[in-house]
Amino acid sequence: MTSAVILGLILLIPILLIPRFTGWPKLIQSPTKLLLWCQRPKQSTEIISLRIYPIKSCRGIEVQSTVLKQHGLDLDRRWMLVDASSNTFLTIRQIPDMTRIRTALSADGDELVVSIPKPESNESTQDQDQDRQFHTIRIPSHPSPPWLAANTNIGPVHIWDTDTDGYRYSDEINAPFSAFLGRDVVLVHKGPTPRVLKGNGAPHRLGRVQTTGFPDVHPVQIASESSLAELNARLGKVGIDPITVERFRPNIVVRGKAPWSEDSWKLVRITGRNAVGISGDSAGDSGAAIQSPLDLDVVARCARCQVPNVDPDTALKNKKQPWDTLVSYRRVDEGSKYKPCFGMLSAPRNEGAIEVGMKLEVLEETTGHRYVAGF
Structure with missing residues (x-):
């Protein structure tokens, strides 16, 4: 077969396919849709849980929908507790009991409601004894500059190797935290x-x-349900009950296609249920507005300390698990040879609404992930 014939066949194939592809004219008319069609996903899965942790290392909140911002999910790790004298951040690493501090949102979402166990409390009592068991504080979930100016004082805070600043709350707010933790905190x-x-x-x-608030390193952590299931199967073989994904404190949990397939993710895109497809059919064709896709750079695997050994319900720390099991087969990153990995760390490129049920598509993969130290 001559090169001229081959070239002719190559040119003929699109012409033969166009009549069978009813969405082609619409794609030609819309550069955005054409780009979406060309950048086809290598993997596709579904968001099954969204989680925010307003106060670093305290109990988080599972939500159906929220806003993805470039610094992370809305309200995620916007607060933290620091030692009152050194201004250094505190976490479950030093104080497992921090996970017993609960957070919630008011019905209208305007207030962050924090429930702090009273030092003499016994959480085995019934829920109707909430007032006796917990000290509850309420603060604006999105404090305005005037509110912060009137109710807080700005001061230095230290997190890992970074000096930044924070709005310090009043002694009245800090007192129940200090009483529960047995030390002066802010x-x-x-x-x-x-x-x-x-x-x-x-x-x-x-x-x-790009900037963030008070997560350890990067704005958004993504975890896979299929990877957790695989880990739980291994834990079961050594007599350990299944653990929940809350142990790993992720923000976005996806169903996952195969365990640990997330290790290679480099660029992911989140789209709605009615995202543009290759047929050209979408909610946008009927006049309904479609949010632009949300893109996140997956920058690193999440190298783990022993925080997942802490039961988020009781604050009791298992001396071995799941750490020992993870270490046995998940030391997969040359940049962090002595720590196991679970979950992927990412940095959003843009902002927008996000909800459970949206698709997560993998647009780019890599074999070159290497954890780089430096918080």
Whole structure:
């Protein structure tokens, strides 16, 4: 077969396919839809849970929908507790009991409701004894600058190797936290000084300057249900009851196609149920508005400490599990040779509404993930 014939066949194939593809004219007319069609996913899965942890290391909230911002999910780790004298952040690593501090949102979402166990409380009593068991505080979930100016004082805070600032709450707010934890602590809300990403998210690696609040390293952690199921199967073989994904404190939980397939993710896209498909049919064709896709750079695997050994319900720490099992087969990152990995760390490129049931599509993969130290 001559090269001319081969070239002719190549040119003929699109012509033969176009009549069978009813969405083609619409794609030609819309550059955005054409780009979406060309950038076909390598994997596709579904978001099954969204989780926020308003106060770092305290109990989180599972939500059906929220807003993905470039610094993370709305309200996620916007507050943390610091030592009153050193201004250094505190976590479950030093104080497992922090997980017994509960957070919730008021019915209208305007207030963060924090329930702090009273030192003499016994949480085995019935729920109707909530008032006797917990000290409850309410603060604005999205405090305005005037409110912060009137009710807090800005001061330095230290998290890992970064000095930044925070709005320090009053003694009245701090007292029940200090009483429960047995030490003087201060609740702080992220201050105006940017906390620029480091390590895998540093500007020269990410290609942009991006900031976050009080997560350990990067704005959004993604975890896979299929990977957790595989881990639980291994734990069962050594006599350990299944653990929940809450142990790993992720933000976005996806169903997952195969265990640990997330290890290779590099760029993922979140789209609604009515996202543009290759047929060109979408909610947008009927006049309904479609939100632009949400893209996240997956910058690193999440190297784990022993926080997942802490039961979030009781604050009791298992001396071995799931750490020992994870270490036995999940030391998969050359940049963090002595820590197991679970979940992927990411940095959103844009912002928008996100909800359970949306699709997560993998647009780019890599074999080059290597954890870079530096918080």
